[in-house]
Amino acid sequence: MIDWYPLFNSLRIAAISCVLVFFTGIFFAYYAAKLPRAVKGVLDVILTLPMVLPPTVCGYFLLLIFGVKRPVGAFLLQYGIKFVMTWYGGVLAAAVVAFPLMYRTARGAFESFDQNLAWSGQTLGLPDTYIFWRIRMPACRQGILAGTVLAFARALGEYGATSMLIGYTPGRTATISTTVYQLWRTNDERGAFFWVMVNLAISTVVLLTVNMLETRQKKAVAK
Amino acid sequence: MSLFVDIQKQLGSFTLHVNFTAENGVTCLLGASGCGKSMTLKCIAGIERPDQGRIELDGRILFDSEKHIDLKPQQRRVGYLFQNYALFPNMTVRQNILCGLCREKNRAEKKRRADEMIALMQLGGLENHRPHQLSGGQQQRVALARILVSDPQLLLLDEPFSALDGHLRDALKIELRDLLARFGREVLMVTHDRTEAYNMSAAIAVMDEGRLLTVKPTKALFADPGSVRAAILTGCKNVVPARCIDAHTVEIPDWGVRMETRQEVKEGLCAVGLRAHYFSPGAQQNRFPVRFVEEMEEPFELILQFRYQNQKKDSPPVWWRLPKDKRPASFPEELGIAGANILLLYE
Numbered sequence: 001m002i003d004w005y006p007l008f009n010s011l012r013i014a015a016i017s018c019v020l021v022f023f024t025g026i027f028f029a030y031y032a033a034k035l036p037r038a039v040k041g042v043l044d045v046i047l048t049l050p051m052v053l054p055p056t057v058c059g060y061f062l063l064l065i066f067g068v069k070r071p072v073g074a075f076l077l078q079y080g081i082k083f084v085m086t087w088y089g090g091v092l093a094a095a096v097v098a099f100p101l102m103y104r105t106a107r108g109a110f111e112s113f114d115q116n117l118a119w120s121g122q123t124l125g126l127p128d129t130y131i132f133w134r135i136r137m138p139a140c141r142q143g144i145l146a147g148t149v150l151a152f153a154r155a156l157g158e159y160g161a162t163s164m165l166i167g168y169t170p171g172r173t174a175t176i177s178t179t180v181y182q183l184w185r186t187n188d189e190r191g192a193f194f195w196v197m198v199n200l201a202i203s204t205v206v207l208l209t210v211n212m213l214e215t216r217q218k219k220a221v222a223k
Numbered sequence: 224m225s226l227f228v229d230i231q232k233q234l235g236s237f238t239l240h241v242n243f244t245a246e247n248g249v250t251c252l253l254g255a256s257g258c259g260k261s262m263t264l265k266c267i268a269g270i271e272r273p274d275q276g277r278i279e280l281d282g283r284i285l286f287d288s289e290k291h292i293d294l295k296p297q298q299r300r301v302g303y304l305f306q307n308y309a310l311f312p313n314m315t316v317r318q319n320i321l322c323g324l325c326r327e328k329n330r331a332e333k334k335r336r337a338d339e340m341i342a343l344m345q346l347g348g349l350e351n352h353r354p355h356q357l358s359g360g361q362q363q364r365v366a367l368a369r370i371l372v373s374d375p376q377l378l379l380l381d382e383p384f385s386a387l388d389g390h391l392r393d394a395l396k397i398e399l400r401d402l403l404a405r406f407g408r409e410v411l412m413v414t415h416d417r418t419e420a421y422n423m424s425a426a427i428a429v430m431d432e433g434r435l436l437t438v439k440p441t442k443a444l445f446a447d448p449g450s451v452r453a454a455i456l457t458g459c460k461n462v463v464p465a466r467c468i469d470a471h472t473v474e475i476p477d478w479g480v481r482m483e484t485r486q487e488v489k490e491g492l493c494a495v496g497l498r499a500h501y502f503s504p505g506a507q508q509n510r511f512p513v514r515f516v517e518e519m520e521e522p523f524e525l526i527l528q529f530r531y532q533n534q535k536k537d538s539p540p541v542w543w544r545l546p547k548d549k550r551p552a553s554f555p556e557e558l559g560i561a562g563a564n565i566l567l568l569y570e
Contacts, residue, residue: 119270120309120366122296124323124373138313 005171006179007198009087013175014156016088017095021151024095025102026144029110030132032103051100058096059164066092066165087173089166094155102151109143110136146213153206157199226377226409230266230276230286234259239266239273239433249403249410251420251441253456254430260413263430264379267411268303269296280377302375306382308366310354316365317341317350323373336372344368359387360395367399371406378403380412384419396422417458421445429453447486451568454496459566460542461497473565478541479533482509485563496566499526499544504551506559515554516540525550529558 028047032040050058066073066083076082083089113136121131137144159177166173168182176199183191229242239259243250252260265271267278267285275288280301285294310319320337327333341347344364354362363383370378383399384392400423403410414420420427421441428438431452437444448454454462465473467488473495474481482495517528517540525547528540543558 114307114309116305116307116309117311119265119268119296120303120305121311121322122270123268123299123301123303123375124369125297125300125326126322127297127325130325135311135313 002194003170006174006176006195009090009173010156010175010177013087013090013094013158013162014152017091017098017155018148018152020091020095021099021102021155022148025099025147025151026106029103029106032107033110047103048100050097051104055097055158055160055162056164059093059161062093062096062161062165083165085166085169085173087166090158090162090173090175093161093165094158097158097161098151098154101154102147105147105150106140106144109140109147112143113140142213142216146210149206149210149213153203153210156202156206224281224409226267226281226411227277227279228263228267230263230273230278232262232266232271232273234262234433237433239263241428241430241433241435243428243435243438245409245411245426247407247409248425249400249412249423250438251424251427252411252413252430253417253420253427254415255456256415258430259433260415260430261381264303264381264411264413267377268301268379269294269299270303283376300374300376302370302373302378304363304366304370304378304380304383306385308354308362308386310362310366310369312354315351315353316346316357319354319365320346320369320372323369323371326373340368340372344371358391360391363387363395363399367402376408378406378408378410380410382414383412384414384416399423417456429456431456448496448566449569451494451496454494454566454568458498459496460499460544462494462568463497463538465492465495467492471562473567477535477538478531479535480509480511480531482560482565483562484565484567485561486565486567488567489569491569492567493570494568496568497541497560498564498566499542501564502541502543502558502560504555504558506561508559508562509565510557510559512556513541513558520547523547527554529554 032043032047035043063084064070066076066089068074068077068082068084073084083092117135117139118131121135122128157177159181162175163178163181168174168178174182176195180192180195180199183195224247226245230239232239239262241259241263252263254260262271266273269285272293273286273288276286277284277288278286280299284290284292285299286292311322314322317337320340321333324333324336327336341350344367346361346364346368349357349361354365357365384395387395396419412423424441426438427441427444429436429444429452436450436453437448444453445457448457448459451462463475463477465475467490468474468481470487471484472481473484473488473492475495512532513529514532515527515529519526523546525545527543527545529543530540
């Protein structure tokens with residue numbers, strides 16, 4: 001009998017971190033565009049760093065902040081929140097690593113948005129929130145969708161920061177990627193192969209989705 | 224009904240500083256690309272914020288840097304027609320028009336006014352089309368419908384014809400002119416096209432590098448542009464440095480001639496403008512020997528370039544424009560121009 005827990009846990013972590021990253025990525029992408037150039041440059045570097053840093057380095061920083069003996073970690077522990085060695089710690093690790101993908105794609109989409117659309121909405125008297133959700137977001141939807149899918153895929157495949165922060169505990173913190181490593185390390189080649197195939201299947205679906213979105217976007221532009 | 228604008232804004236290489244009052248009817252901001260025309264419109268609409276100054280519409284203060292008043296674009300009731308019309312691509316024609324009615328809360332009233340506007344703008348049958356399915360002219364009508372239905376106190380038009388093909392442009396000019404006459408409020412239009420400005424507006428404000436050179440009734444501006452930039456923008460082909468000799472004589476050193484003018488020459492004259500179609504072989508006034516240089520044909524007109532006998536080498540040739548059927552058998556040896564047709568241009 002196969003233990004499906006890693007699949008369930010991976011999907012759970014990827015889905016929740018994807019939702020978190022969706023909103024925070026859009027928020028920062030939208031407000032970063034409005035900042036003065038110098039501040040924007042610095043913020044951009046900080047927000048993009050997790051994409052270029054080795055995930056283990058991200059994990060190191062996360063432990064530095066959320067480790068139970070660190071100020072922030074100790075403080076959170078008083079309220080029963082512990083990111084180390086828990087499945088929702090995995091959400092945090094995946095979100096941090098996937099965030100730049102969402103942020104950068106959303107920012108690209110917002111930057112190519114025709115600002116006249118927002119301005120004409122304002123002069124017509126439309127509220128700013130309406131303009132954001134009903135005009136800006138639909139106009140940028142292809143880019144934002146692509147960013148979301150990429151962030152989801154990255155969160156699903158997260159290994160480095162995850163293994164640093166939450167380790168591998170079967171039935172508690174095991175994800176697909178940590179399971180593959182663990183099974184391989186313990187000479188369970190068949191087990192490792194099985195999870196590799198599962199991962200491959202999910203990744204293929206995700207990439208097909210991205211391609212589909214991109215062709216649709218090209219068609220939309222061609223119109 | 225009047226619009227008062229006095230604003231300053233730092234823009235890259237120059238400072239935008241405009242100060243004018245526009246009364247009922249269409250006023251045109253005429254200027255080369257990048258001179259700050261569109262930025263002026265954006266400041267009035269509240270999309271951009273001037274560094275300092277005041278904007279007042281029918282006694283309502285829209286912006287006042289001293290009193291710290293800066294109404295949001297939503298509160299200004301200023302309609303803005305964008306160059307690319309800025310129709311919302313994800314909405315149908317009807318939904319676009321309904322966006323202009325967002326201040327109206329009564330549903331039945333909303334529907335009635337939308338229907339009325341669709342009929343008025345002859346958009347019947349297109350209600351469920353999306354913007355990309357419409358022709359340029361239809362898009363412009365939808366954009367105008369969307370703005371007019373929101374009942375603005377002032378209408379801003381940013382190069383309204385630049386996105387249209389030539390033949391459509393002329394037809395729409397007449398359509399838009401009649402529509403604006405019915406609208407009956409102030410309209411401020413931005414253009415770099417002098418013909419468009421002449422066709423559409425009652426008054427023209429000439430802009431150059433962020434400054435307002437003159438504001439004049441349209442016909443008066445074309446008859447007497449007053450400055451070099453205004454003369455060029457109103458299409459004067461021959462603008463040349465000149466200096467005052469006496470009350471009715473100017474000297475044009477580059478051409479090596481002195482010309483009589485009907486208008487009195489005042490202190491500070493820096494150049495004169497001679498419109499290309501005013502030269503004539505028959506004119507007795509200001510008649511000088513000339514030499515043919517080059518010819519360029521246009522669909523119905525001919526441009527003949529010539530030089531005066533003593534013209535300086537580095538001075539560009541003079542343009543003479545005439546209808547094709549008036550073409551002389553051989554190029555005349557002398558050309559004259561009436562003193563009334565010499566535009567006096569000052570600093």
